[in-house]
Amino acid sequence: MAFYWVNCGTYYNEIAENKFLWCPAYTPGGVVPVGWKIITEVKKGDVIFCHRHGDILSIAIALIVLAWFKSQGKGYQSRLNDILRTAMLDTAKQQ
Numbered sequence: 001m002a003f004y005w006v007n008c009g010t011y012y013n014e015i016a017e018n019k020f021l022w023c024p025a026y027t028p029g030g031v032v033p034v035g036w037k038i039i040t041e042v043k044k045g046d047v048i049f050c051h052r053h054g055d056i057l058s059i060a061i062a063l064i065v066l067a068w069f070k071s072q073g074k075g076y077q078s079r080l081n082d083i084l085r086t087a088m089l090d091t092a093k094q095q
Helices: 010-020 035-041 066-072 076-094
Strands: 005-007 047-052 057-062
Touching: 010 057, 010 066, 010 076, 066 076
Parallel strands: 005 047
Antiparallel strands: 047 057
């Protein structure tokens, strides 16, 4: 089991409402920050602390979904990001 510290910033409400943790595949400039790459290392049972403005707002235990996406091979991060983005946009349309 590993422990992860996530600085949620402006995305915390979205994370809390939709009950999934995500990060963009890259910045608008095409860079993948080191902190964003770490999300691919999360495994089932890992503990994730979501932090914003000096407070721990939630603690989560990772499920198996990421492991399944990894098992699908190269490009899984982009496929997962596309699926989550679609779900996020669909949810926003319903509100």
